[in-house]
Amino acid sequence: MYLxxxxxxxxxxxxxxxxxxxxxxxxxxxxxxxxxxxxxLMNGLYLQLHAYMLRVAIPYGTLNSRxxxxxxxxxxxxxxxxxxxTTRQNIQYxxxxxxxxxELLADLAKVEMHAIxxxxxxxxxISSDHFAGAAADELVDPRPYAExxxxxxxxxxxxxxxxxxxxxxxxxxxxxxxxxRLHDIGIQIVEQDGELGAAFYVGGGMGRxxxxxxxxxxxxxxxxxxxxxxxxxxxxxxxxxxDNKYKARIKILVHEMxxxxxxxxxxxxxxxxxDEGIEPPFAELERxxxxxxxxxxxxxxxxxxxxxxxxFALWVDRNTVAHKASGYVSAVISLKPVGGxxxxxxxxxxxxxxxxxxDYSFDELRVMHTQNIVLPHVRKADLHALWTALDEAGLGxxxxxxxxxxxxxxxxxxxxxxxxRSIPVAQKISERFAANGKTEALGKLKLKISGCINAxxxxxxxxxxxxxxxxxxxxxxxxxxxxxxxEDVSLAKITGPGFDEAGIVNAVETAADVYLRExxxxxxxxxxxxxxxxAPFKEALYG
Amino acid sequence: MDDLATExxxxxxxxxxxxxxxxxxxxxxxxxxxxxxxxxVEPGDDAxxxxxxxxxLALVEVNFPAFGDGRGYSSARLLREAGYEGExxxxxxxxxxxxxxxxxxxxxxxxxxxxxxADDLEAAxxxxxxxxxxxxxxxxxIWTKRHA
Numbered sequence: 001m002y003l004x005x006x007x008x009x010x011x012x013x014x015x016x017x018x019x020x021x022x023x024x025x026x027x028x029x030x031x032x033x034x035x036x037x038x039x040x041l042m043n044g045l046y047l048q049l050h051a052y053m054l055r056v057a058i059p060y061g062t063l064n065s066r067x068x069x070x071x072x073x074x075x076x077x078x079x080x081x082x083x084x085x086t087t088r089q090n091i092q093y094x095x096x097x098x099x100x101x102x103e104l105l106a107d108l109a110k111v112e113m114h115a116i117x118x119x120x121x122x123x124x125x126i127s128s129d130h131f132a133g134a135a136a137d138e139l140v141d142p143r144p145y146a147e148x149x150x151x152x153x154x155x156x157x158x159x160x161x162x163x164x165x166x167x168x169x170x171x172x173x174x175x176x177x178x179x180x181r182l183h184d185i186g187i188q189i190v191e192q193d194g195e196l197g198a199a200f201y202v203g204g205g206m207g208r209x210x211x212x213x214x215x216x217x218x219x220x221x222x223x224x225x226x227x228x229x230x231x232x233x234x235x236x237x238x239x240x241x242x243d244n245k246y247k248a249r250i251k252i253l254v255h256e257m258x259x260x261x262x263x264x265x266x267x268x269x270x271x272x273x274x275d276e277g278i279e280p281p282f283a284e285l286e287r288x289x290x291x292x293x294x295x296x297x298x299x300x301x302x303x304x305x306x307x308x309x310x311x312f313a314l315w316v317d318r319n320t321v322a323h324k325a326s327g328y329v330s331a332v333i334s335l336k337p338v339g340g341x342x343x344x345x346x347x348x349x350x351x352x353x354x355x356x357x358x359d360y361s362f363d364e365l366r367v368m369h370t371q372n373i374v375l376p377h378v379r380k381a382d383l384h385a386l387w388t389a390l391d392e393a394g395l396g397x398x399x400x401x402x403x404x405x406x407x408x409x410x411x412x413x414x415x416x417x418x419x420x421r422s423i424p425v426a427q428k429i430s431e432r433f434a435a436n437g438k439t440e441a442l443g444k445l446k447l448k449i450s451g452c453i454n455a456x457x458x459x460x461x462x463x464x465x466x467x468x469x470x471x472x473x474x475x476x477x478x479x480x481x482x483x484x485x486x487e488d489v490s491l492a493k494i495t496g497p498g499f500d501e502a503g504i505v506n507a508v509e510t511a512a513d514v515y516l517r518e519x520x521x522x523x524x525x526x527x528x529x530x531x532x533x534x535a536p537f538k539e540a541l542y543g
Numbered sequence: 544m545d546d547l548a549t550e551x552x553x554x555x556x557x558x559x560x561x562x563x564x565x566x567x568x569x570x571x572x573x574x575x576x577x578x579x580x581x582x583x584v585e586p587g588d589d590a591x592x593x594x595x596x597x598x599x600l601a602l603v604e605v606n607f608p609a610f611g612d613g614r615g616y617s618s619a620r621l622l623r624e625a626g627y628e629g630e631x632x633x634x635x636x637x638x639x640x641x642x643x644x645x646x647x648x649x650x651x652x653x654x655x656x657x658x659x660x661a662d663d664l665e666a667a668x669x670x671x672x673x674x675x676x677x678x679x680x681x682x683x684x685i686w687t688k689r690h691a
């Protein structure tokens with residue numbers, strides 16, 4: 001994985017000192033809260049309902065065991081002994097004191113981590129495929145391109161006061177595990193005539209106006225990747241709407257200009273920029289690639305797995321994913337225990353995951369946007385020992401991509417924007433399906449819950465989505481069906497009137513039952529919905 | 544800082560030449576008349592309209608009515624890219640935590656609504672030992688240094 005050189009370290013250290021100075025000026029009253037707000041946001045510090053929340057960047061979701069240990073130590077030292085892994089492949093802490101934030105950032109910098117640009121109207125932490133470098137189906141590892149864009153976008157002088165936040169995802173396989181087309185910029189590394197390049201999708205997003213990004217350029221050569229990105233950002237910075245924060249994302253600009261005119265504006269800007277020396281030397285990309293070379297996989301690793309323990313066999317079937325090296329898999333550690341808070345991990349669990357990564361996965365972990373953790377390179381021969389250790393720590397839930405593997409935002413339990421609680425709904429749904437035993441029969445079913453229209457829980461992209469709203473002071477939950485964030489991307493549609501908390505749990509089961517009744521062989525929930533449409537579900541829910 | 548010429552309490556200039564002594568006009572009036580050598584660009588103006596006339600401009604003020612509106616950063620940089628070498632002055636809600644980025648985008652003068660603390664200003668300009676990316680200043684990006 002990528003390691004800092006003295007330059008990267010200097011920049012992160014300088015940022016800590018800058019923030020220390022800004023926090024001091026805020027506490028001295030030299031900065032108003034209005035002036036301080038964008039500064040603290042660009043260091044990941046939000047003011048929530050009860051305390052400050054701090055979001056730590058995990059670039060493209062990749063970290064090593066030393067960093068995971070540091071995250072555990074921070075949970076103990078500055079928070080209440082746990083952290084919350086997010087849909088941005090980051091971690092956030094919910095009980096931070098402003099007075100201690102600079103010290104926390106200094107602790108992060110010691111392990112090559114930071115909270116830079118994890119919020120605010122700037123280019124956010126760049127996300128990627130959580131199986132990058134391991135997936136059997138990838139063209140190349142997408143992370144070197146994400147790292148190049150990380151450097152380009154860090155402390156960018158022109159693009160730090162954008163109309164709104166800006167999220168970039170980079171993938172390099174036709175299977176989309178990063179919700180690429182629901183980003184402001186989605187990049188897929190592709191091959192054309194034997195040459196690598198980038199397909200640019202621009203103007204996707206969720207929030208209150210969900211949109212799927214159109215492809216504006218099918219092939220940008222790799223030695224123009226940064227310049228083309230810069231051209232997009234300049235068009236957005238100049239013309240993105242600033243009159244209404246709900247219409248300020250680039251998706252609205254692309255929609256209002258139209259894809260063709262927007263693309264033309266980008267191309268014009270790009271042509272002007274070509275001689276400005278914006279592109280890094282190609283040797284930099286080659287330098288970065290050396291950090292992402294394959295670990296030394298054993299060439300004779302055994303393909304055999306002893307499946308005599310049925311609990312272990314179920315976990316292997318559900319939570320391991322095909323690897324490009326024979327005798328290896330990627331193993332997913334579920335942070336979705338039945339009745340638990342999706343994405344939460346205690347400091348002890350973090351330390352265990354770190355140690356297991358060191359013992360069994362070449363010292364590497366990944367954070368998934370589905371709020372689970374991946375050990376990317378595990379020998380099949382080590383799986384039983386790994387599972388045994390996980391299971392003893394409450395981390396062995398065999399539920400990847402099932403209805404129990406719920407994405408949920410923090411909701412009204414923490415968030416000042418939320419209209420309704422998300423966590424208790426997620427807990428009740430996972431308890432319901434664990435109790436009724438339908439999880440296995442339902443197979444792959446992505447359920448996503450947001451506590452407000454801002455859609456941090458990705459409800460638009462759920463096979464089943466739930467949106468919490470406020471209905472005359474009472475929490476109310478709308479049900480949505482038919483979304484997907486993957487390569488078959490689609491936006492979910494609302495079934496009809498909402499439900500109360502108990503009602504939404506019943507409604508999910510009702511929808512699941514329609515699928516079990518109607519499905520044809522090999523169909524996922526989403527496939528059946530697409531074939532039979534909304535009507536049978538509505539009939540069952542409201543009929 | 545001895546290269547710092549002041550005509551009012553707040554004006555900070557990083558230029559050797561004399562400051563323009565008349566008020567800046569709007570982009571629309573500038574394009575309508577030929578006598579002015581100072582213009583003020585508002586966030587919604589297209590600074591590119593000035594490019595055919597850069598030769599007769601000595602001062603471009605870029606107004607920041609609110610510090611969170613970042614359009615002026617692009618206005619400044621594209622003027623520098625087009626070869627403008629006159630004074631580029633950030634005016635309005637210009638705060639000490641933004642001046643370092645403004646400098647990188649090509650601003651060489653600041654006329655903030657509220658005066659900037661001299662120590663804070665010096666700290667802001669000496670904050671960043673390196674830069675990651677190219678901009679309108681002459682600083683060499685880290686990725687170029689790595690492969691020099």
